[in-house]
Amino acid sequence: MKLGWPRRSRADDLDAEIAGHLRMAARDRMERGESPQEASAAARREFGNIDLVKEVTKDAWGWRWLEQFGRDVRLALRTMGRAPGHTAILVLTLALGIGLNSAIFTIVHAALLEPLPFASPDRLVVIWEQNAQRPDRRNVVSPANFLRWRERAGAFERMSGAYDTRVAVSGAGEPEELVQQMVTPEFFATLGISAQEGRTFVHGDGSGGAEDGDHVAVISYELWQRRFAGDPHVVGRAIRLDGDPVTIVGVMPAGTRFILKAGSLVGRMPDLWRPLQFPEQARIPRGRFMTAIGRLKPGTTLQHAQSEMDAIAGGLRAEWPHFDTGWTVRLVPLAQELSGELRPALLVLSGAVGFVLLIACANVANLLLARGAARRREFAIRSALGARRVQVVRQLLTETLVLSAAGAAVGLGLANWGAAILLALSPVELSAGGPVRGGVPVVLFTAGASLLTVLICGLAPALEASRTYALDTIGGGARHGGTSRRSRALRRLFVISEVALAVVLLVGAGLLIRSFANLRAVDPGFDATRVLTLRVALPGARYGEAGQATRFFQSAVERIAALPGVEAAGAVSFLPFAGLGAATDFSVVGRPAPEPGQEPTTDVRICDNGYFKAMRIPVLQGRLFDARESQVKSNVVIVNQAFVRQQFAGEPPLGRQVVIEMNDPRVPTTIIGVVGDVRHADLRTPVRPMAYWPHPQLPMTSMTIAVRAAGDPLALAPSVGREIRALDPDQPVSDVRSLEQWMGKSLARARFSWVVLSIFAVCALLLTAIGIYGVISYAVSQRTAEMGIRLALGAGRGDIVRLVVNDGLALTGIGLAIGAILAVLLSRTLTALLVDVSGTNAAVLAVTAATLGAVAVFASYLPARRAAGTDPLSALRAE
Numbered sequence: 001m002k003l004g005w006p007r008r009s010r011a012d013d014l015d016a017e018i019a020g021h022l023r024m025a026a027r028d029r030m031e032r033g034e035s036p037q038e039a040s041a042a043a044r045r046e047f048g049n050i051d052l053v054k055e056v057t058k059d060a061w062g063w064r065w066l067e068q069f070g071r072d073v074r075l076a077l078r079t080m081g082r083a084p085g086h087t088a089i090l091v092l093t094l095a096l097g098i099g100l101n102s103a104i105f106t107i108v109h110a111a112l113l114e115p116l117p118f119a120s121p122d123r124l125v126v127i128w129e130q131n132a133q134r135p136d137r138r139n140v141v142s143p144a145n146f147l148r149w150r151e152r153a154g155a156f157e158r159m160s161g162a163y164d165t166r167v168a169v170s171g172a173g174e175p176e177e178l179v180q181q182m183v184t185p186e187f188f189a190t191l192g193i194s195a196q197e198g199r200t201f202v203h204g205d206g207s208g209g210a211e212d213g214d215h216v217a218v219i220s221y222e223l224w225q226r227r228f229a230g231d232p233h234v235v236g237r238a239i240r241l242d243g244d245p246v247t248i249v250g251v252m253p254a255g256t257r258f259i260l261k262a263g264s265l266v267g268r269m270p271d272l273w274r275p276l277q278f279p280e281q282a283r284i285p286r287g288r289f290m291t292a293i294g295r296l297k298p299g300t301t302l303q304h305a306q307s308e309m310d311a312i313a314g315g316l317r318a319e320w321p322h323f324d325t326g327w328t329v330r331l332v333p334l335a336q337e338l339s340g341e342l343r344p345a346l347l348v349l350s351g352a353v354g355f356v357l358l359i360a361c362a363n364v365a366n367l368l369l370a371r372g373a374a375r376r377r378e379f380a381i382r383s384a385l386g387a388r389r390v391q392v393v394r395q396l397l398t399e400t401l402v403l404s405a406a407g408a409a410v411g412l413g414l415a416n417w418g419a420a421i422l423l424a425l426s427p428v429e430l431s432a433g434g435p436v437r438g439g440v441p442v443v444l445f446t447a448g449a450s451l452l453t454v455l456i457c458g459l460a461p462a463l464e465a466s467r468t469y470a471l472d473t474i475g476g477g478a479r480h481g482g483t484s485r486r487s488r489a490l491r492r493l494f495v496i497s498e499v500a501l502a503v504v505l506l507v508g509a510g511l512l513i514r515s516f517a518n519l520r521a522v523d524p525g526f527d528a529t530r531v532l533t534l535r536v537a538l539p540g541a542r543y544g545e546a547g548q549a550t551r552f553f554q555s556a557v558e559r560i561a562a563l564p565g566v567e568a569a570g571a572v573s574f575l576p577f578a579g580l581g582a583a584t585d586f587s588v589v590g591r592p593a594p595e596p597g598q599e600p601t602t603d604v605r606i607c608d609n610g611y612f613k614a615m616r617i618p619v620l621q622g623r624l625f626d627a628r629e630s631q632v633k634s635n636v637v638i639v640n641q642a643f644v645r646q647q648f649a650g651e652p653p654l655g656r657q658v659v660i661e662m663n664d665p666r667v668p669t670t671i672i673g674v675v676g677d678v679r680h681a682d683l684r685t686p687v688r689p690m691a692y693w694p695h696p697q698l699p700m701t702s703m704t705i706a707v708r709a710a711g712d713p714l715a716l717a718p719s720v721g722r723e724i725r726a727l728d729p730d731q732p733v734s735d736v737r738s739l740e741q742w743m744g745k746s747l748a749r750a751r752f753s754w755v756v757l758s759i760f761a762v763c764a765l766l767l768t769a770i771g772i773y774g775v776i777s778y779a780v781s782q783r784t785a786e787m788g789i790r791l792a793l794g795a796g797r798g799d800i801v802r803l804v805v806n807d808g809l810a811l812t813g814i815g816l817a818i819g820a821i822l823a824v825l826l827s828r829t830l831t832a833l834l835v836d837v838s839g840t841n842a843a844v845l846a847v848t849a850a851t852l853g854a855v856a857v858f859a860s861y862l863p864a865r866r867a868a869g870t871d872p873l874s875a876l877r878a879e
Contacts, residue, residue: 044799072398094407097360097413119192166537181270198235198250206275234484242539327599368461408450465851499815507823510844512754525678531739570610622673643689797868808860
């Protein structure tokens with residue numbers, strides 16, 4: 001027995017019903033005496049046009065549009081197949097515009113729109129302190145203030161603190177330096193994430209205090225896979241961190257990454273987490289080094305929480321005037337904080353790539369207009385046969401839709417490739433939630449972009465092509481295939497729009513390139529060539545006694561300096577361009593104490609004499625540390641020029657004493673030397689006062705060693721590592737890279753912006769050149785007879801070339817004028833990305849005009865040569 005649903009379609013039912021009606025009508029006539037042939041013919045005449053009846057009936061069906069659409073698609077595919085070259089150009093042009101937009105959207109969605117992998121991420125905020133003297137900077141938090149906030153703030157469901165440090169791991173493979181994040185026990189509950197294996201921290205973890213904890217840790221999924229090979233029994237396993245035994249109690253899910261670069265001393269994703277509890281002395285206000293995260297209560301607004309924290313900060317200023325005067329609290333949504341570094345650049349690039357899509361659409365519209373002009377006779381015949389104008393428009397829009405869908409399909413492939421390139425160029429991690437990849441949102445965006453292109457580049461050509469006068473076109477035959485004045489005006493308008501948009505992109509790219517050149521020209525205050533840097537973090541458990549860390553680094557620097565190919569070596573607490581550093585208040589001995597909150601501040605670095613020599617930081621006054629000062633605490637300090645300008649303008653600084661609020665007891669230190677200014681944060685940040693202490697003044701267990709090489713600095717890395725291990729076989733090194741690589745990292749954001757925008761500008765320039773060429777070439781083909789007459793009347797070939805090229809330059813000139821105005825108006829959106837460059841930079845505008853002028857001449861010259869080569873007799877005979 002054959003199974004199935006033997007139902008006929010509605011079309012078959014309609015055919016059967018019409019056939020039955022005709023048979024009944026014929027039978028009635030035969031009963032009246034007519035022959036079968038006569039009866040059948042009469043019945044058909046009486047019924048009327050069968051196909052028309054079918055069409056009218058089908059129009060009444062609700063799904064008739066689907067059948068019409070399918071027929072239009074089939075016709076569109078046949079039409080496109082008859083002109084494969086033309087179709088390929090259209091598809092590739094749309095694929096370029098749609099693909100670039102989808103690539104940027106992939107990045108923007110991951111960085112700005114993708115929900116964070118935390119529970120109710122919209123309720124998570126970062127809590128910063130902010131100094132009134134530096135309102136543009138977010139500052140890390142004092143533990144004493146954090147503890148008061150947590151006790152007094154009612155707007156928060158939870159509040160947790162964290163800070164990151166370096167730690168050496170041993171007991172499972174080779175010694176390795178890891179980044180550990182010290183967090184209060186409620187940290188993971190605040191974020192709303194749970195462990196994949198084992199547990200996170202509970203109340204009581206870390207009760208041994210901020211430094212020793214209770215010897216438990218949670219590790220990242222990545223560390224679990226890399227160091228422990230995904231061992232399913234890793235929970236409960238013991239490892240040694242800085243020599244102390246620690247038990248792993250949990251493993252976080254893959255992609256659990258949390259770092260706030262503005263508050264990180266290490267600047268790398270954490271490998272593990274340790275519990276942090278505060279001893280009673282932490283309630284005494286001194287020092288700021290933490291990051292605070294809060295989860296707002298349901299229904300609490302950011303504005304309400306900010307007002308409450310402002311009130312609490314006011315109370316703390318009254319309670320601790322010498323510590324909190326001049327300090328406020330700033331709440332920032334976590335999503336904004338994590339994406340803030342690239343947000344301005346991504347928004348600018350999103351607008352720029354939208355311009356590329358508009359230029360691509362203008363190009364496609366021009367090609368469709370030309371295609372429509374070539375099909376005027378076809379449309380006229382269809383009109384004469386009864387086709388309504390709406391049907392012609394619908395057919396042309398369907399053709400554009402098919403082209404756009406093909407372009408979107410190719411564009412998705414380009415988007416994946418383009419997103420990979422953008423990720424490679426990106427200076428920072430673009431997503432806090434894991435790898436950046438496409439998905440349903442990207443596909444939906446691409447589909448929406450393709451529909452938008454149908455309206456932008458298909459509607460005007462469809463309406464223009466449908467304005468066909470059947471009798472004129474058919475009567476004129478093939479000889480009068482020219483276009484209307486309206487069509488020519490539309491084509492010129494599209495080219496002018498392309499030029500104007502290209503001007504905006506070229507000016508934007510030019511401003512960013514000029515800004516990047518200005519940034520590269522900034523003197524950092526040191527010589528970055530041929531300098532190897534590496535970080536050494538000694539475990540406090542083994543190097544906690546007085547002088548141990550100082551002696552280790554002195555020995556390491558001496559051994560490294562004696563290596564072949566080493567010109568100088570030194571150690572410093574915080575390397576320029578490598579992340580955050582230390583800063584504190586200070587006062588000048590002999591001057592009245594400043595009002596609370598008005599104390600001057602200085603950055604502080606711990607270093608040795610070799611550091612100045614390795615970095616080639618010039619000594620301008622006085623001297624460096626002597627042998628005794630490098631080994632024993634001697635209360636001396638070296639300052640930079642900015643320090644002298646701020647505090648001793650017109651006065652000799654040598655011999656003056658300052659009290660720097662970073663040592664205990666706070667004893668005066670004597671200025672023995674002045675060195676050149678060094679930019680530490682990046683090349684954009686102005687130089688700040690800097691105080692350099694010798695290592696015994698404030699012993700530190702974590703230092704960066706700088707090694708000036710005679711040749712390739714990275715070639716020294718193995719031998720330098722061996723010298724460190726010779727002093728301590730269990731001591732790992734990290735951040736092994738050249739100083740030029742650190743500087744390049746600081747320039748990465750500026751480079752990312754100008755490189756990507758320049759790519760878009762080049763694409764826009766190529767599309768604009770194609771658009772100018774297409775319009776001029778088509779205009780020349782329509783003016784063949786005119787060119788023939790001009791040549792016949794004595795015009796030279798040079799005259800014809802100038803005539804055609806001037807036409808292209810006229811369109812370009814109008815577009816340049818409009819584009820220059822738009823560029824000036826939109827240049828303010830680039831303000832956050834520019835360094836010492838005005839949005840009305842005359843040189844950039846001049847180069848842009850010259851570039852587009854050259855492109856216009858080149859694009860117009862090719863059809864101009866063809867026009868100049870016209871044979872007058874052949875042209876007139878064809879006409």
